[in-house]
Amino acid sequence: MLSTMQDVPLTVTRILEHGTVVHGRSRVTTWTGDGEPHRRSFREVGLRAVRLANALRDGLGVSEGDRVATLMWNNAEHMEAYLAIPSMGSVLHTLNLRLPADQLVWIVNHAADRVVLVNGSLLPLLAPLLPRMEPLEHIVVVGPGDRGLLAGCRPAVHDYEELLAGRPATYPWPELDERSAAAMCYTSGTTGDPKGVVYSHRSVYLHSMQVGSAESMGLTDHDTSLPVVPMFHVNAWGLPHAAFMSGVNLLMPDRFLQPAPLAEMIESERPTHAAAVPTIWQGLLAELTAKPRDVSSLKRVTIGGSACPPALMKAFDEQLGVQLCHAWGMTETSPLGTVALPPAGVDGEEEWAYRITQGRFPASVEARLIGPDGAVMPWDSESAGELEVRGPWIAGAYYGGAGAEPLRPEDKFSPDGWLRTGDVGVISPDGYLTLTDRAKDVIKSGGEWISSVELENELMAHPDVAEAAVVAVPDERWGERPLATVVLVEGSTTGYAELRDFLATRIARWQVPERWAIIPTVPKTSVGKFDKKVIRKSYADGELDVTKL
Ligand code: AMP
Numbered sequence: 001m002l003s004t005m006q007d008v009p010l011t012v013t014r015i016l017e018h019g020t021v022v023h024g025r026s027r028v029t030t031w032t033g034d035g036e037p038h039r040r041s042f043r044e045v046g047l048r049a050v051r052l053a054n055a056l057r058d059g060l061g062v063s064e065g066d067r068v069a070t071l072m073w074n075n076a077e078h079m080e081a082y083l084a085i086p087s088m089g090s091v092l093h094t095l096n097l098r099l100p101a102d103q104l105v106w107i108v109n110h111a112a113d114r115v116v117l118v119n120g121s122l123l124p125l126l127a128p129l130l131p132r133m134e135p136l137e138h139i140v141v142v143g144p145g146d147r148g149l150l151a152g153c154r155p156a157v158h159d160y161e162e163l164l165a166g167r168p169a170t171y172p173w174p175e176l177d178e179r180s181a182a183a184m185c186y187t188s189g190t191t192g193d194p195k196g197v198v199y200s201h202r203s204v205y206l207h208s209m210q211v212g213s214a215e216s217m218g219l220t221d222h223d224t225s226l227p228v229v230p231m232f233h234v235n236a237w238g239l240p241h242a243a244f245m246s247g248v249n250l251l252m253p254d255r256f257l258q259p260a261p262l263a264e265m266i267e268s269e270r271p272t273h274a275a276a277v278p279t280i281w282q283g284l285l286a287e288l289t290a291k292p293r294d295v296s297s298l299k300r301v302t303i304g305g306s307a308c309p310p311a312l313m314k315a316f317d318e319q320l321g322v323q324l325c326h327a328w329g330m331t332e333t334s335p336l337g338t339v340a341l342p343p344a345g346v347d348g349e350e351e352w353a354y355r356i357t358q359g360r361f362p363a364s365v366e367a368r369l370i371g372p373d374g375a376v377m378p379w380d381s382e383s384a385g386e387l388e389v390r391g392p393w394i395a396g397a398y399y400g401g402a403g404a405e406p407l408r409p410e411d412k413f414s415p416d417g418w419l420r421t422g423d424v425g426v427i428s429p430d431g432y433l434t435l436t437d438r439a440k441d442v443i444k445s446g447g448e449w450i451s452s453v454e455l456e457n458e459l460m461a462h463p464d465v466a467e468a469a470v471v472a473v474p475d476e477r478w479g480e481r482p483l484a485t486v487v488l489v490e491g492s493t494t495g496y497a498e499l500r501d502f503l504a505t506r507i508a509r510w511q512v513p514e515r516w517a518i519i520p521t522v523p524k525t526s527v528g529k530f531d532k533k534v535i536r537k538s539y540a541d542g543e544l545d546v547t548k549l
Helices: 012-022 042-060 076-087 101-111 120-132 160-164 201-212 239-246 259-269 278-290 310-320 348-355 452-460 496-504 532-540
Strands: 027-030 038-041 067-071 091-094 115-119 138-142 156-159 181-187 195-200 224-227 249-252 273-276 300-303 324-329 336-339 366-370 385-390 419-427 432-438 443-445 448-450 465-475 479-488 515-518
Touching: 012 042, 012 076, 012 201, 012 239, 027 042, 027 076, 038 042, 042 076, 042 160, 042 239, 067 076, 067 101, 067 120, 076 091, 076 115, 076 181, 076 239, 076 249, 101 120, 101 181, 101 195, 115 120, 120 138, 138 160, 156 160, 181 201, 195 201, 201 239, 201 336, 224 239, 224 259, 239 249, 259 278, 278 300, 278 310, 278 465, 310 324, 310 348, 310 452, 336 432, 366 419, 432 452, 443 465, 448 452, 452 465, 452 479, 452 496, 465 532, 479 532, 496 515
Parallel strands: 027 249, 067 091, 067 115, 091 181, 115 138, 138 156, 224 249, 224 273, 273 300, 300 324, 443 479, 479 515
Antiparallel strands: 027 038, 181 195, 324 336, 366 385, 385 419, 419 432, 443 448, 465 479
């Protein structure tokens, strides 16, 4: 028997219309460095999004299904693109400005982007690549920048404000199928070509509801959220659309992502929430220790993208009174997968034990662990396996290219359609996920597994260790052994033996690394995660100064 309910499509258009009217007074504030921050109400942002849609259609000939790329920082104009492009039935394609040039070119060509909206400050990055970006027909420059760099380029060049000027304040939004493409994002794959994940209107809408809900980020129009996570990194973890849906004020950092300006914008604009990867919070902690600022407005900070060291979480709690809330996700999961809010009725050590997990799954994300022999493992906090997930905002395939079938590589999707995350961990009986590793980062030592993440967390609990990354290196006797690479706090003279003895008090002795290297900084990926393949390569090439204890 069918229900008697209406079947209304869930679309970004609805988010745009709702936010513009009902939350018209909420604001997007964009940091400008030394100048006065730039403030725009949701009403203005919404109306400008309507004008942008008209400009794209009438000025540039963009139609439904066309890909429109952005190469932009987090700012109000990017927000306008986030709303306008999907609502008109086109596909918002956010480009990761930190990718190597060849990958950026490959991605633009694969997605067949017809238009790119680019911040003027990023023209030095884009201009030299244009001859190789064949599908691009139009470049829309947003904000100041050296437009001379575009002289003689093939695509037509437009100014964002000039393009919007005088455009109508209404748009005949198309009736969209909620399953149609709204946005796309390529994973910065470590092997092979990057893979495109295409989000639907339905997935964006449902994900936005979850992001806002109390069991995830719990945000309302009383809040101001600071997404430090870039809008090209899984749609800034869904915050822009979720914010427009619920009227959450946004504080956009633009290109000012260094610890000092972040500290300054938190002190002066007083956000209640922020989101970023652990390396950003490491940097901010060091900054605030050297030069204290008032960051007491932050009620909760969402931290994820890579494992949050418990020591960092404790330092924020104890030194700053700010609660870091751990969350897990990936490009393929929109990204919200788990959030580590402790259950009711726990406190003290028990509460900490929950907070340092990756968190628990919302109802819409189903999870299972697949053990080494392919069996589904129990949720008993002990049986480890590869995490597989499914749900309405989890990818079921990758973009195959225009006209091509979607891609479902076997290593990424199970025969029954679940996403293979490549993450290894355990789940507690009450549904909290603890990741021990990426499948490819696990250290297989003499038939036992050593968790690189655990070693890193324990090392980073030492007061003289600023950062630590542990990788597997070949070992004649054990197959693989851990190599610990450590960044010491400035001025520290702590030696390897002391670090080894410290670890030996905290983990099983056989897991303590014999190989050590002090390095100036841990190499990072384009989205700020530890880049372990670079460390492995430096080791293999004999470039690391390794001490064996
Ligand atoms: P990306 O698609 O670039 O966002 O990368 C997703 C991957 O980041 C996941 O598969 C995990 O390996 C890792 N990751 C994300 N969040 C966490 C977390 N809280 N703890 C550990 N690893 C994480």
